[in-house]
Structure formats: C-alpha cells, structure tokens
Amino acid sequence: MPSKKNEVMLQEVLESLDNSNGLFVIDYRGLTVKEAQSLRRKLTDAQAHMKVYKNNIVKLALAEKDMPNLDHILAGTTACVFYEVDPVEAAKVIKLTSKELNKIEFKGGISDGQAIDADQALAIADLPSREELVARFAAAVAAPLAQFVRVLNGPAQGLVTALHAIEDQKNEQKAA
Numbered sequence: 001m002p003s004k005k006n007e008v009m010l011q012e013v014l015e016s017l018d019n020s021n022g023l024f025v026i027d028y029r030g031l032t033v034k035e036a037q038s039l040r041r042k043l044t045d046a047q048a049h050m051k052v053y054k055n056n057i058v059k060l061a062l063a064e065k066d067m068p069n070l071d072h073i074l075a076g077t078t079a080c081v082f083y084e085v086d087p088v089e090a091a092k093v094i095k096l097t098s099k100e101l102n103k104i105e106f107k108g109g110i111s112d113g114q115a116i117d118a119d120q121a122l123a124i125a126d127l128p129s130r131e132e133l134v135a136r137f138a139a140a141v142a143a144p145l146a147q148f149v150r151v152l153n154g155p156a157q158g159l160v161t162a163l164h165a166i167e168d169q170k171n172e173q174k175a176a
Helices: 004-018 033-045 055-064 087-101 118-125 130-175
Strands: 022-027 048-051 079-083 105-111 114-117
Touching: 004 048, 004 055, 004 079, 022 087, 033 048, 033 087, 048 087, 079 087, 087 105, 087 118, 105 118, 114 118
Parallel strands: none
Antiparallel strands: 022 079, 022 105, 048 079, 105 114
C-alpha cells in the first residue's frame, strides 16, 4: 500500500501534467539553493515551473495519463520543468542557465505529446520564440504591402515632381 506522502505527490504530478503542454527533464545536480531559486524565478517568467519529484512517481503519473514512457531518462538526480504555453521560452531559460552555471543538463522530455531526447530539447531552445515568429510574420506580410503602396504612390509623386519642375522653370523665365 503506497504511503500518503507518495499519493499526494502523485496527485501533484498529475495536476502539473494536466496544467501543462509538456515537460523537460533536467539533471540539476550541483545547483545551490540560491541557483535553484534563481532558475525557478526565470522559469516562472517563461510560464513554466520546476519541480523535483521521485522518478517512480513521475513514471506512474505518465503511465496514468497515457503519455510517452520516459523510463530511460527518469533516473538519478532529475527535476521536471513543466511549461504551460511555449516550450521554446522554457528551453531557452534552461539552456542559458546551463551555460551560465555549467551544472544543468537536458535529459529529454515530452513535447507535442512525443518523447524527445536531450538533443531535441536543445534544438527547441534554439528556435525563435513565439513573439519573434509573430514579428517575422508581420514583417513578411507588411513588406509587400509597403511596396504596393510605393508603386501606387509612384505616378502621383511623379506628377508632383513634374509640376514642381514646370513651376521652377516658369519662375526662372519670369526672373530673366
């Protein structure tokens, strides 16, 4: 019979899985309390949160939710980073913190309902953020429109330039 503490932990994991779009599993070995708090704050800003659970409890929760099996990466010192919206922002935070501290390592995770390995998690961190993609899309849509407006404006601008030239020419003739 499982202990009450483990049942509560299982419910927490199930709730985190329900409230997130996926998760990354990281090795956080060697992080100080202050570094872990800093990482948690950065993840919160990226709409993600990091929790440390027993690996077996996470495996049970994943099985209960019919999610991909992560037995091969849920071993040793692991923490789960649950992201609510955008996996890119959470992955970027983990990658940048990893570079700063040289203590965190991706082990894998689940993204779009599929199990991913550490290399795929790093590739997600290298993707542009949602805001960057929206800005790029807006620029791509706006560029042809701006060019179209310039083309429409061309004949009118040419007419104005020609009228100014005629006016300047007449002013020169009056002055002479």
